[in-house]
Structures are given as C-alpha cells and as structure tokens.
Amino acid sequence: MTAQALTRARLTRVPGVAVALILLCVVFAAANPGFASPANIANILTQSTILLMLALPMTLIIMTEGLDLSIGAVLTLASIALAMTAISTGSPALGLLAALGVGACFGLANGVLVAVFDIPPFITTLGTLGIAQGLSLVVTDGQSVVGIPRSIELIYSGSLAGIPYPILFAALAYLVTHVLLYRTRFGTYVFALGGNREALKVAGISVRGMLIRVYMFGGLMAGFAALLLTARLNSAHPTAGIGMEFDSIAAIAVGGTSFERGNGWLFGTLLGVVTIGVLRNGLNLMAVPSSTQVACIGALVILALFIDGLRGEA
Amino acid sequence: MGGGKPAASRRECGASPWGIERVSSVPVLELRGISKEFPGVKALNDVSFAIDAGEVHMLVGENGAGKSTLMKILCGAYRADRGTFFHKGQEVAMHGPADARKFGVAVIFQEFTLVPYLDIAQNIFLGREFSSTLPGLIDRSRIHAEAKRVLDSIGFDIDPRTPVHKLGVAQQQMVEIAKALSQNARILVMDEPTAALSDRETELLFAMIERLKRDGVGIIYISHRLSEVFALGDRITVMRDGRRIASLLPGETTPDKLVTLMVGREVDATYTRPDRPLPGKVVLEVKNLSATTGFSDVSLTVRAGEIVGLCGLVGSGRTEVARAIFGADRASAGEIRLNGEPIGSSPEDSVRRAVALIPESRKAQGLALARSVGDNIVLAGLRKLFPSRIYIPRRATKAARSVIDKLRIATPSPRRPVSALSGGNQQKVVIGKWLNANAQFYIFDEPTRGIDVGAKAEIFRLIDNLVHNGAGVLMISSEQIEIVHICDRAYVMRAGRIAGELSRDELTEANIVRLGMHQ
Numbered sequence A: 001m002t003a004q005a006l007t008r009a010r011l012t013r014v015p016g017v018a019v020a021l022i023l024l025c026v027v028f029a030a031a032n033p034g035f036a037s038p039a040n041i042a043n044i045l046t047q048s049t050i051l052l053m054l055a056l057p058m059t060l061i062i063m064t065e066g067l068d069l070s071i072g073a074v075l076t077l078a079s080i081a082l083a084m085t086a087i088s089t090g091s092p093a094l095g096l097l098a099a100l101g102v103g104a105c106f107g108l109a110n111g112v113l114v115a116v117f118d119i120p121p122f123i124t125t126l127g128t129l130g131i132a133q134g135l136s137l138v139v140t141d142g143q144s145v146v147g148i149p150r151s152i153e154l155i156y157s158g159s160l161a162g163i164p165y166p167i168l169f170a171a172l173a174y175l176v177t178h179v180l181l182y183r184t185r186f187g188t189y190v191f192a193l194g195g196n197r198e199a200l201k202v203a204g205i206s207v208r209g210m211l212i213r214v215y216m217f218g219g220l221m222a223g224f225a226a227l228l229l230t231a232r233l234n235s236a237h238p239t240a241g242i243g244m245e246f247d248s249i250a251a252i253a254v255g256g257t258s259f260e261r262g263n264g265w266l267f268g269t270l271l272g273v274v275t276i277g278v279l280r281n282g283l284n285l286m287a288v289p290s291s292t293q294v295a296c297i298g299a300l301v302i303l304a305l306f307i308d309g310l311r312g313e314a
Numbered sequence B: 001m002g003g004g005k006p007a008a009s010r011r012e013c014g015a016s017p018w019g020i021e022r023v024s025s026v027p028v029l030e031l032r033g034i035s036k037e038f039p040g041v042k043a044l045n046d047v048s049f050a051i052d053a054g055e056v057h058m059l060v061g062e063n064g065a066g067k068s069t070l071m072k073i074l075c076g077a078y079r080a081d082r083g084t085f086f087h088k089g090q091e092v093a094m095h096g097p098a099d100a101r102k103f104g105v106a107v108i109f110q111e112f113t114l115v116p117y118l119d120i121a122q123n124i125f126l127g128r129e130f131s132s133t134l135p136g137l138i139d140r141s142r143i144h145a146e147a148k149r150v151l152d153s154i155g156f157d158i159d160p161r162t163p164v165h166k167l168g169v170a171q172q173q174m175v176e177i178a179k180a181l182s183q184n185a186r187i188l189v190m191d192e193p194t195a196a197l198s199d200r201e202t203e204l205l206f207a208m209i210e211r212l213k214r215d216g217v218g219i220i221y222i223s224h225r226l227s228e229v230f231a232l233g234d235r236i237t238v239m240r241d242g243r244r245i246a247s248l249l250p251g252e253t254t255p256d257k258l259v260t261l262m263v264g265r266e267v268d269a270t271y272t273r274p275d276r277p278l279p280g281k282v283v284l285e286v287k288n289l290s291a292t293t294g295f296s297d298v299s300l301t302v303r304a305g306e307i308v309g310l311c312g313l314v315g316s317g318r319t320e321v322a323r324a325i326f327g328a329d330r331a332s333a334g335e336i337r338l339n340g341e342p343i344g345s346s347p348e349d350s351v352r353r354a355v356a357l358i359p360e361s362r363k364a365q366g367l368a369l370a371r372s373v374g375d376n377i378v379l380a381g382l383r384k385l386f387p388s389r390i391y392i393p394r395r396a397t398k399a400a401r402s403v404i405d406k407l408r409i410a411t412p413s414p415r416r417p418v419s420a421l422s423g424g425n426q427q428k429v430v431i432g433k434w435l436n437a438n439a440q441f442y443i444f445d446e447p448t449r450g451i452d453v454g455a456k457a458e459i460f461r462l463i464d465n466l467v468h469n470g471a472g473v474l475m476i477s478s479e480q481i482e483i484v485h486i487c488d489r490a491y492v493m494r495a496g497r498i499a500g501e502l503s504r505d506e507l508t509e510a511n512i513v514r515l516g517m518h519q
Helices: A003-013 A016-031 A038-063 A071-089 A092-115 A121-140 A150-157 A165-183 A185-195 A197-202 A207-233 A244-254 A266-285 A290-313 B007-013 B067-074 B097-102 B120-124 B140-153 B169-182 B199-214 B226-232 B255-263 B318-326 B347-352 B362-366 B373-379 B393-407 B423-436 B453-468 B480-486 B509-516
Strands: B029-038 B041-051 B056-060 B082-087 B090-092 B105-108 B187-191 B218-222 B235-240 B243-248 B282-291 B295-303 B307-311 B333-338 B355-358 B441-445 B472-476 B489-494 B497-502
Touching: A016 A244, A016 A266, A016 A290, A038 A071, A038 A165, A038 A185, A038 A207, A038 A244, A038 A266, A071 A092, A071 A121, A071 A207, A071 A244, A092 A121, A092 A150, A092 A207, A150 A165, A150 A207, A165 A185, A165 A207, A165 A266, A185 A197, A185 A207, A197 A207, A244 A266, A244 A290, A266 A290, B029 B067, B041 B067, B041 B082, B056 B067, B056 B226, B067 B105, B067 B187, B067 B218, B097 B105, B105 B169, B120 B140, B120 B169, B140 B169, B169 B187, B169 B199, B199 B218, B199 B226, B226 B255, B235 B255, B243 B255, B255 B509, B282 B318, B282 B472, B295 B307, B295 B318, B295 B333, B295 B472, B295 B489, B295 B497, B307 B318, B307 B453, B307 B480, B318 B355, B318 B441, B318 B472, B355 B423, B373 B393, B373 B423, B393 B423, B423 B453, B441 B453, B453 B472, B453 B480, B472 B480, B480 B509, B489 B509, B497 B509
Parallel strands: B041 B243, B056 B218, B056 B235, B105 B187, B187 B218, B307 B472, B307 B489, B355 B441, B441 B472
Antiparallel strands: B029 B041, B029 B082, B082 B090, B235 B243, B282 B295, B282 B333, B489 B497
8 A cells, every 4th residue: 555545544534523623623713712722722621521421321322222311311310419418418428429329210210111121212211301300390499409518619610730620520431431341341242232132142141231231320420420510500400401411412423423233432422522512612702602502513413424424435 | 364275284283272072973962853843833843963073964955844943953042842962972951052052052143143343352252251350351462362362273364353343244254153163162053154155255164164174063054055065065964844854975865866855745735726818918027137135137027817936045036026026125227117118116106007015024014013904905005096185984994895805804894903813814905905906916925924724725816816817926935836836937046046937837846946056
C-alpha cells in the first residue's frame, strides 16, 4: 500500500462523530471568540458530566438490543430522595445511599420485567419512566426541594489540583465502565447479549441474569449521577431530569454505537456526549433558545448516522 | 489459513495438543436401537449408529429422512424414546447436552453460535474465560495465547484478536471448529459444512478434516453432495424415513446405487393423478431470472391447465424463485411474463394480475391469524369485491360463505377466528382467499406441510379443480412423491439454478434426486 493510500485508509476510519465534533468546534470558535477560552472549555466538560454518567450504562443497555427510557426520570427521583434524606438526616452519605437505592430498585425492576417477563425494553422503561416521573411530582408536590447541606454543593463547585470534581467523577465513571466492558466477563457477555444470545446459552451463561445486571448498572449510575445533579442545582427539582434519556440516546447514536448485533463503542459515546455538550454550549453563546437546541441535536443525530452510512458503503 | 499443501507433510508439525488416540475396534460412541416419535410422526425407528475415532462417517438421506433428529439426539438436544448409548464400549446415560459434552460430542450447526463484535479468541473461550490475578478481571493475553495455540493446531493462521464480524463464512466455520476442539471434542458433527463455501474454501476444510482425522477425532458429516461423500467418507450411512437403510464402505457402492438406496420407496397409492385435458396457452413465462436472494438464470414456463413441479433440496432456491415470480422479492435480471405481458415487481401488481401465492409458512405469511375466517377469505379479493373501495360487510360475508361452501371448510361461521381451525382447513382458507381474487396462476409452496393424509387428498383435489378450470399451477414440494403423482412436468433446482426439466414420462423420484444432488 502506498503512503497516500494508507493515509486515505486511515482518514476513512476517522469516525463521523470526531468529524462532527471538530467541525462544530471550528464553527463555534469562529462565530464567538469566547467559545475557545479555557474557562468555557472547562464549563462544557463540567456540564457534560451528568449526561456522560447516564450515557455510559445506556451504551451497554443498547448493546444488548435494549433501551432505558426511564433513566432521566430515575435520575430525578434519585436526586429528590438524596435531597430529602440529606435534609432530614443531615448526612450527605445517607442521601447518596438513598439515591443509589432508588436507582437500584428501578434498575432491578427494569431488568426483571425485560429479562424474566419478556416485556419489550421500550414498553418496560416507558412504564417505569412514568412511575418515576409521577412519584417525583407526588413526593415534592411539584416544588423544588431546597435547603440541602452545603457540603453537597461543593461536590459540583469544588476542584482538586485545578480539575473540577465533576470531571474527576465522570472520568472515574468512564474508567470503571471501560474496565467492566472490555476487561471482565460481564462486559464480554454484554457483547454476546446483543450479538448472539444462543452463543451465551450454549456456553452455559444465564441470559436473564446478565440482562438484569445490565439494567441494574444503569439504575446505579443514575443514582450516582443524582449526586452531581443535586449538587449542581443546590436543590432537587421534580423536572430536572426530563429529556436526559433523549440526550443520552442521541449521544450514543452520534457516537457510532449501532442498535443491532451488540456493536458498541464506549469511547464513541464519550465523544458523542462532548459533541452534544459543545453543540448546546455554542448555541447558548449564540443565544439560541433551549427548545431549538433540542431540534439541533435531533438533526445532528441524523447527520452523524447519515455520514457513517455513506462511509460504510464506500 | 495454511491449507493446500498435502496433508501428510504436516505430520512433523508437532503432536496434537489432545494426544493421538489409537484407532481401535471399539467405537468412541455407539447408539443402539434409537427410536424417537413426535406427535404423529415416527422420526426415528430403531436406528443404530457408531462412530470410530479418526473416521469420517458420511450421513446421507433425503430431507426428512431423520438425519437431523439423529444428530440432535447425539448432542443431547433431544432425548430418545428408546435406545441405548455406549461410550468406548461402556453403556452410558444420555440425559442432555452436558452428557454429550462429557463424551466429547460437538456440533457445528449451519447457524453459527458466534458473537460478531467479540474477537476470535473471546469467542472460542466464551463462558470459559481465564481469570486474571486482579480480582474480577479476565486475563486477555492468556485467552489470546491459548486461542492462538488451538488455531495453530488446526492450521488456521489468523490473528486471534480479529473481530468475528470481519470474517467470512468459511473463517467463521473454522472458529466454530476451534471452539469445539478447545472443549476437547472427540466427535465433531458437521451439518452440510460446505453448503456456503467456495471451492477453494471447501478444499481448505477438507485439508483440515484430514488433520483432525489424524488426531483421532471422529467426524460425522451430513452431506447432500455425492462427490463429497465419496471423496471424504470412510463409511457411509444411508437413512430413509427414519430408518437406517445401510452402512457401506465407499469402495463397495456407486453414486447411482446410493441414490437408489436413498429413494427406494414403494409407490404410494394415496394420490392418483386424474386425466387432464391437454395444456392450453402459456400462462407464465420466466426468462433468465436472477435475484440476489439466491438463484440465477432461471427459465421456466407454465401453461393453462397444467401443474408444474419445482423441486430440489431445501435451500436450492425453489422458494426464492416463487417469491420473485410473485413479486415479493425483487429480481436483479431477467423477465417474467404473465399471459404474454411483462409483470411488475410488487405483490400488489401480482394480485391485480391474478397471481396467487400460497406460501410455505401458512401461519406467518398466509393468514392473518387473529382475524376471522371470513376476513381472511376476502383479503386478497378486496379490490374485486368492492370496486368502490368501500367495505360492505354483507357482501363480504356472502362471498366468504360461498368460498366456505365451495371448499368445504369446516367452520361453523365465517366469524370464527382462523387460528381455531385445523391445519388442513387453514390451508383451504389460504387457497380460498385467492379464489375470490379470481387468480389465473397459482404458486403453491409446500401446500401439504403439517397436514394429515385425508386433508392432503382434499387439497390435491382442490388444486386439480383449479387446473380443470384453466388455471396454471406451479407447485413446490419437498415430498418428491407428491410431485411425481400430481405434476405434469417438473423442474429440478440445484444450488440456485435449474438443473433439468423432467417430462411426465421422466418424472420419477430417482430422477428428481439425481438431478437435485451435487454430482
């Protein structure tokens, strides 16, 4: 292969999401000088952390040819549980435990309904989305939960050696998920759940057990993310997580994970999350309203998949 | 892959990792007097079968002869109703797949059990990953090293880190074989392993089979290709109608004798073909039709008042041709003419032009199972019944009643759900729905599958009535005896092409099998 052909081959292997990310950065930097400032970049990354913590487990769920629509609503409910527990006990740790408990319960419910009762993931998680969202509104009476201990807020605003805490948390979450997916039996079987369940059965692995674990992982990560969300808002709000499932599924689609045959790419999800963060931030700087941003994200998803599709044929 | 060289030159490449087993007179595994019955079918009747270490045992027979059932019993997927198992001369119990694995039986099915986005090594050791010294993690380098060792031992030169989705069918098959051998398989069952391979890939597979033989692995090889049977087999077992007909050495038989053994059935008197008037004008003409679904250069004609058979082995492209003629799949080349006019390529077009397809899978493709008998009957004829495009329930019920009477469908009312009917009556509903559409050309794909003998005769009478009234019929059936007794003519397909045409006088089971087998 000539050097030129080799370069071309490498170029075509650059995923669509990287192209989209670079293009967006260039356009926004040109349109607004403030975009490329270190402070704004840190801002983008910090704001992407909660989405990343949801998109990571969602990637695994989608790799099993499943879906978790409830993840945003579970995030909300976990955040409320955290705030209420922390306020009444004065202990942020107990608050986190409550949030993890809510996440685990919904993860288990999703997993059991999908794996044992064979209800399609779309229907199952649409139902639990409604339940979690409804509960959030009921227990808060539609009001924000305020007055949480000051120490929780520091989790979002504090930093270590100049790196904001949320970024450290998100980095840890990414690392854990990466090791889980690529270095453990659990991760290997996630590939098989979407790729060939028969192969798992023949190998004597419980398909149901593995599916339940995948959805549990999603619930627990939503519980962790609730800590960041509550700290960021310095309160819990019953509508704070609405639309987060849309953003995380969009990030995964943009990141090149296919919804078939267990073809997932965790780093692509990271890039997808940052791309959506960049898009929202850049549009904010251009004073584009939030509702229009959602439309832009939708267009981005279709564009990214369209580009990937074109290159796949080439 | 390193194949191609003569197998003998590899002997010095090192001993097999599983140790060379002495070929002894005691078979590794022996089945005696195996019987298996499914509701209404005696799938296996007192079959005995043995496999020696280091032999290739070919298993041949027509579709439905019982080969697959026997293999499923061997790997523990089914339990035999009667019969005993012997492992190296000892009587043993066979309760399920775990027992089969214990005796070293592994099956390479035509559907692979591989995970596309894991690499070769991870697939080989799926469910048996090596643990790392770090708790909870897997030792990837050990998995890759062990996989490399297994792949080397079968002469498959490939990086075990390659993801499986990047492999071709032949390479995936090699991975399956490596997977089986890594689990210490001593008996390898291969179900038509060359069905999807090119000539070159087939050669490589054969080289590997030679290598496995030398390592003392016993291979049970199911094949429809006579050339393979003689090239590869150390022993040949012929099955027919759930019985073992013969076990022979390749030297003591010929391809012709083998075909006779496979067919050798008494003429069945259930179906008698009534005299038919001479066929009329050409209804359907297919010229050089090809499609990516799996056939090419198919030409055939069907005249009015004539039943034409389309036969060949399962997978030879019969159904695909039927679907393309109907317009359910798009053809890539060639032309289809109905009554001299070229027809478009959509089912809607076919229905408008009165082509009827009675599909292979009654429940999945032929019927709206949740709806009533009446709804199903009027479905294909909606356009004819209601030219104004407005549905008139009274007219629909009347039309349905007339079909129910004409075909003698056993249902108390047109409103009964079609799922409540027996198989034979359901099939009549499928046919009835086309009567309403006034179809002039019918394609029947396996019209008698899952139907009892009495209903079969009725279905045939129905088909006969259709041609008497001037329709043309193309009939696909795996039951060669049906083709022989019902059809006026037949085309035999092999590997996606028409292998030959048989006139009324040439139409015998032996001729169908001879044309359909890979020579």
